[in-house]
Amino acid sequence: MTVQSKLPLTAAETALVDQFGAQFGSLPGNAEVVKLRDRAIQAIKENGLPTRRVEAWHYTDLRRLLATLPGYVPSGEAQDLERIVDAAARLVLRNGKVSATESVEQLTVNSMSDALRADVSGVSMNDHGIHDATGLINSAFVTDGFVINVESGAKIAKPVEMQSLHDGGQVHVRNSVTIGEGASVTVFDRHAGSDTEVLETAVTELKLRKGAEALWVTIQETGDAATHLSQMNVTLEEDAKLTLFIVNLSGKVIRQEINGDVVGEGADLTFRAVNLIGDDAHCDITLSLGHLVPNTTSTETVRNVVTGKAQGVFQGQIRVGRIAQKTDAQMACNTLLLSDDAGFSTKPELEIFADDVVCAHGATVAEIDEDHLFYLMARGISEKTARGLLIKAFVTEIVEELENEPLIEALEARIDRWLEVHA
Amino acid sequence: MLEIKNLHARIAEDGTEIIRGLNLSVKAGEVAAIMGPNGSGKSTLSYILAGRDDYEVTEGDILYNGESILDMDPAERAAAGIFLAFQYPMEIPGVATMQFLKVAMNEQRKAHGQDELTTPDFIRLVKEAAGSLDISMEMLKRPLNVGFSGGEKKRAEILQMKLLEPKLCVLDETDSGLDIDALKIVSDGVNSLRSPDRATIVITHYQRLLDYIVPDTVHVLSKGRIVKTGDKSLAHELEANGYADIINEAA
Numbered sequence A: 001m002t003v004q005s006k007l008p009l010t011a012a013e014t015a016l017v018d019q020f021g022a023q024f025g026s027l028p029g030n031a032e033v034v035k036l037r038d039r040a041i042q043a044i045k046e047n048g049l050p051t052r053r054v055e056a057w058h059y060t061d062l063r064r065l066l067a068t069l070p071g072y073v074p075s076g077e078a079q080d081l082e083r084i085v086d087a088a089a090r091l092v093l094r095n096g097k098v099s100a101t102e103s104v105e106q107l108t109v110n111s112m113s114d115a116l117r118a119d120v121s122g123v124s125m126n127d128h129g130i131h132d133a134t135g136l137i138n139s140a141f142v143t144d145g146f147v148i149n150v151e152s153g154a155k156i157a158k159p160v161e162m163q164s165l166h167d168g169g170q171v172h173v174r175n176s177v178t179i180g181e182g183a184s185v186t187v188f189d190r191h192a193g194s195d196t197e198v199l200e201t202a203v204t205e206l207k208l209r210k211g212a213e214a215l216w217v218t219i220q221e222t223g224d225a226a227t228h229l230s231q232m233n234v235t236l237e238e239d240a241k242l243t244l245f246i247v248n249l250s251g252k253v254i255r256q257e258i259n260g261d262v263v264g265e266g267a268d269l270t271f272r273a274v275n276l277i278g279d280d281a282h283c284d285i286t287l288s289l290g291h292l293v294p295n296t297t298s299t300e301t302v303r304n305v306v307t308g309k310a311q312g313v314f315q316g317q318i319r320v321g322r323i324a325q326k327t328d329a330q331m332a333c334n335t336l337l338l339s340d341d342a343g344f345s346t347k348p349e350l351e352i353f354a355d356d357v358v359c360a361h362g363a364t365v366a367e368i369d370e371d372h373l374f375y376l377m378a379r380g381i382s383e384k385t386a387r388g389l390l391i392k393a394f395v396t397e398i399v400e401e402l403e404n405e406p407l408i409e410a411l412e413a414r415i416d417r418w419l420e421v422h423a
Numbered sequence B: 001m002l003e004i005k006n007l008h009a010r011i012a013e014d015g016t017e018i019i020r021g022l023n024l025s026v027k028a029g030e031v032a033a034i035m036g037p038n039g040s041g042k043s044t045l046s047y048i049l050a051g052r053d054d055y056e057v058t059e060g061d062i063l064y065n066g067e068s069i070l071d072m073d074p075a076e077r078a079a080a081g082i083f084l085a086f087q088y089p090m091e092i093p094g095v096a097t098m099q100f101l102k103v104a105m106n107e108q109r110k111a112h113g114q115d116e117l118t119t120p121d122f123i124r125l126v127k128e129a130a131g132s133l134d135i136s137m138e139m140l141k142r143p144l145n146v147g148f149s150g151g152e153k154k155r156a157e158i159l160q161m162k163l164l165e166p167k168l169c170v171l172d173e174t175d176s177g178l179d180i181d182a183l184k185i186v187s188d189g190v191n192s193l194r195s196p197d198r199a200t201i202v203i204t205h206y207q208r209l210l211d212y213i214v215p216d217t218v219h220v221l222s223k224g225r226i227v228k229t230g231d232k233s234l235a236h237e238l239e240a241n242g243y244a245d246i247i248n249e250a251a
């Protein structure tokens, strides 16, 4: 990199470097982790946060969107979160530290801070290169998280509910979840907090061993001044089945990266996302999925409702390796735009190196159908309610695929609340 | 109850005038039939009554119980008692029919200052009305009108009408697409709502429907105007001779 092409560091970039200097001594980690933290902050110092010139960040100019940084310590107060479904066992992180762990049979839970100190195997802190802002910031600052192992063969009926709660300031958490051979589990991954400014980074390594099955539901409902940068690195082994469901309900700057590698034959990823984006929020889901062996399948369906001055992004990259014959991947991104100032950018990308595959992608952007609206109103349904019904119909089609009544109800209640404010 | 005075209306998008000086009055308790050639503006008139904003009224007025409804949106008109049974009911994916019925009934109740229906009361009302129209509860679990046959859609319109108990019912070719038995069932449904404080406008091409729903007045619509008004014998005359004579006579 030449010196001339470097931009001066922004206030946020400088603050990251300074805060690292101040916090470094109190962050958990053995010698190896210390080295990784150091390397990460050096990369940020050298390269700054990514701008739209970096392809992966083209629609989310992080340097501009994260121009200043909230202070390091909490500045507000968040309420405890009720379980999203009554039956769930809670694993709670508050301001980036483990604060509650309810036990679940056949599932072991350790804290990430212990793991970082003790060099627990299976915990990696590899980033994805110099533009991996989420990975780098997280590696530099990570304080805690959960290391979860589901025993082989365990069929865990009780859903596990991870909560990352913040009271403002900065939160950097990292989870590592391994689902053993033939095991099955449902995980809720919730992010919420106070309305004060916050930067949250959350990185999750998720491995499904041979024949494992999981339903993973991420519910992002942070405050309206939150910057939430998350990354999931997912590996699916032979015959593993993962349903990964993301619901975005709030936040100011949201970027969620999903890096998936399907490395075992017969594996399937069902990816669904519902993004409700209002006011001046910016919400970006960036998925990169590699089908790397023969006979694997995936479907990706993203439904967006965008209003106010909000901007949404979906980048969906599907990579089919040379030997990955009989891959079947179906991607669709549908957007309902509710205002003239709202926008949505979709970038599908198929990189196919095998010849016997079925891959498709489609994207639509539409407004509310005026004829449908008229029909409902002609029955006495007020415009606001009628719009709400139509918007809800658009997203609940996806939510109802979950086939879990209490969860569907909980999500629909949140969607209703969003519609009351934004429809 | 309904007084349409010198109504002129055009398509908002391109300005084409469809309704050209239309006068019509319908009294409480009356059943008025509107007949007329394809493209004469019957459905357009029904949409304008319901408040569809694809059309712009450029002249004249529509009085409902003595007051102009032109500034009311479709939901307000519906809450005031105006109901349109569509010639082509729309399919609305993702909105369950039962949910739609419940929201519609409760929104209207709310507008009238009544309490919301309890779920058992709601179910009971729907079951009764559906039963009388030979509609299965299975069908009502499906998304609104989606995949309903032509006849099922028309029955579903009358079901909505029965549940919402409007004061001014406008039926746009409710008979088209109905088999003979369904025609009888649907007509019985409409007749069951006949009352001294309710008016009905029946738009149809066929005398047959008017054997079941016997009109008090018959109006011929041509090129956006009512060109002739008579009693039920006018419908027989049209059935026998077609529109040509009447339209020429008016021109």
Ligand SMILES: Nc1ncnc2c1ncn2[C@@H]1O[C@H](COP(=O)(O)OP(=O)(O)OP(=O)(O)O)[C@@H](O)[C@H]1O
Binding pocket: B011, B018, B036, B037, B038, B039, B040, B041, B042, B043, B044, B045, B054, B087
């Ligand atoms: N939104 C629209 N855009 C373009 N043309 C329209 C629109 N609405 C109505 N028209 C035209 O206005 C005329 C009247 O249409 P309308 O549907 O009211 O006729 P109708 O009397 O109901 O006919 P039918 O007996 O075939 O149902 C037709 O020529 C139709 O094509």
Ligand SMILES: [Mg+2]
Binding pocket: B042, B043, B044, B087, B172, B173
């Ligand atoms: Mg018509």
